[in-house]
Amino acid sequence: MKLLSAVILLNVLTLYNINADDGIDPENTNVTTVAPITSSSAKPSTTVSTTAKPTTAPSTTTSTTASPTPSPTPPPTTPSTTTPSSTTPSTTTSSPSTTSAAPVTTTVAPTPGPQQxxxxxxxxxxxxxxxxxxxxxxxxxxxxxxxxxxxxxxxxxxxxxxxxxxxxxxxxxxxxxxxxxxxxxxxxxxxxxxxxxxxxxxxxxxxxxxxxxxxxxxxxxxxxxxxxxxxxxxxxxxxxxxxxxxxxxxxxxxxxxxxxxxxxxxxxxxxxxxxxxxxxxxxxCEPYETPDIVPIAVGCALMVLIIIVLVGYLIGRRRNQARGYLSMFTENKKEADYIPMKNLSCFQLFVGL
Known part of the structure; x- marks a missing residue:
């Protein structure tokens, strides 16, 4: 009896493995179990009838969807707070450049003369x-x-x-x-x-x-x-x-x-x-002409010198004459001589001087 149960269990397991290998759903497989023969002493024969459910090979579509590559999440950045320094605007006052163009002086080169x-x-x-x-x-x-x-x-x-x-x-x-x-x-x-x-x-x-x-x-x-x-x-x-x-x-x-x-x-x-x-x-040959201003200047200087000498001579002469008349009056000391002497032109000139 145990032997029979073991055989049946072995067949069931074998069928299950076959169906699993052939793609047959084991849940849809009908298994017929023959009832045991009790009135025979010979070894009972067991007929296993398996009706396979028509199966259609499933159409397997393999769809490969590439999973998106996750972009690296940047580390959180701490916002830098920059306090702008207060800059004083530089005020540059450019004075207008005044360029005075120097007058162009063109010196004409002298024409070369003949050679000696x-x-x-x-x-x-x-x-x-x-x-x-x-x-x-x-x-x-x-x-x-x-x-x-x-x-x-x-x-x-x-x-x-x-x-x-x-x-x-x-x-x-x-x-x-x-x-x-x-x-x-x-x-x-x-x-x-x-x-x-x-x-x-x-x-x-x-x-x-x-x-x-x-x-x-x-x-x-x-x-x-x-x-x-x-x-x-x-x-x-x-x-x-x-x-x-x-x-x-x-x-x-x-x-x-x-x-x-x-x-x-x-x-x-x-x-x-x-x-x-x-x-x-x-x-x-005759020397180069002397400028007229040279003789003129020399002549003027000589003329001034002559005039100065002449005036000095006349003044000295008159003073000497006046002193002579005065000495005569001093020696005589006469009133009669004094009065006419006052009327002399040379004496009056002396008094005036």
């Missing part, structure tokens, strides 16, 4: 009969193609070449060119000697009117002359003048000046036997 050069004419003894040192410029008027008169200035360059003649009638010619070397400008000096003195008689100037120095010139060449005795100097001496000398130039057939040869820092010697271009003792 030295030229000579050698004689047969390897010395020089003429030596000339000067800074020279030529200023001339010329006619233009539009029938106007223009003015131009050229400087005698240091590279001008000198040629000339020694003898009784000595001369020196300076030649120089600016544009075309085959066409030269020339300045000729003619000297003469009389009574142990030499002098400059004539200056001939010939200019090529090139387009550079004479723009728009109507003529191609200009010939001018200076004919006047200048710089008379004793023989065996030289002539020297630092201040500028202006020598007027005239057309060959005219008497109206159209230009000038200006020479400065000037020294020359002719009719000499000059070694190494060393000048003899120089005769200097």
């Amino acid at each position: 050069g030295t030229w000579d004419v050698a004689n047969s003894t390897n010395s020089s009969c003429i030596v000339l040192k000067m800074a020279a410029e030529v200023v001339v008027d010329f006619n233009t193609t539009d029938n106007k008169i223009a003015n131009s200035t050229i400087f005698v360059p240091l590279n001008a070449t000198a040629s000339g003649v020694c003898g009784n009638n000595q001369s020196m010619t300076l030649s120089f060119s600016f544009v075309n070397a085959s066409q030269s400008n020339t300045i000729q000096f003619l000297f003469s000697e009389t009574d142990k003195k030499f002098e400059l008689d004539v200056i001939n100037v010939s200019l090529i009117l090139d387009s550079t120095n004479f723009p728009g010139a109507k003529d191609k060449q200009l010939n001018l002359i200076h004919k006047k005795v200048d710089f008379v100097t004793p023989v065996e001496m030289s002539y020297k003048c630092d201040k500028q000398q202006k020598l007027d130039l005239y057309p060959l057939n005219g008497n109206t000046s159209v230009g000038a040869l200006k020479i400065s820092k000037f020294q020359f010697q002719a009719y000499g036997d000059i070694i190494n271009k060393h000048f003899a003792d120089a005769k200097d």
Whole structure:
């Protein structure tokens, strides 16, 4: 009997495990229990009929919802209470900047003048009969193609070449060119000697009117002359003048000046036997003019001094005369002499003094 109960219990447990594995709800499973056979001594047979409830495999939908990541809760912050410091507003008073623009003074640089050069004419003894040192410029008027008169200035360059003649009638010619070397400008000096003195008689100037120095010139060449005795100097001496000398130039057939040869820092010697271009003792030109105020001041001072001396002399003389008359009256002590003496003009003058 116990054996039978154990078998039944074992079957029940087995069915339950099968249903659980197959997804069958054990609560809906019908179990039929066969009643025990009591009238047989043989081993009873047990038939187990199991009616399985039709089951439908449940549709399992797996929905995965990501749980929200909790944001970290910031620690409670203690509100900082900042008491603003009482600031005194800085009041900056900016004075208006007054910038006075200094007047711009433009200093015009002086135009450079000609440079001083030295030229000579050698004689047969390897010395020089003429030596000339000067800074020279030529200023001339010329006619233009539009029938106007223009003015131009050229400087005698240091590279001008000198040629000339020694003898009784000595001369020196300076030649120089600016544009075309085959066409030269020339300045000729003619000297003469009389009574142990030499002098400059004539200056001939010939200019090529090139387009550079004479723009728009109507003529191609200009010939001018200076004919006047200048710089008379004793023989065996030289002539020297630092201040500028202006020598007027005239057309060959005219008497109206159209230009000038200006020479400065000037020294020359002719009719000499000059070694190494060393000048003899120089005769200097007239000194610079003395300002008029100097002689006027000296004259006024002398006049005042003369007047003071004259007045002092007259006053002293009159006093001496008055003392003489007074001494005469004192010695005589006569009333008759005293009365006429009062009427004397010199005595009255003395009393008045």
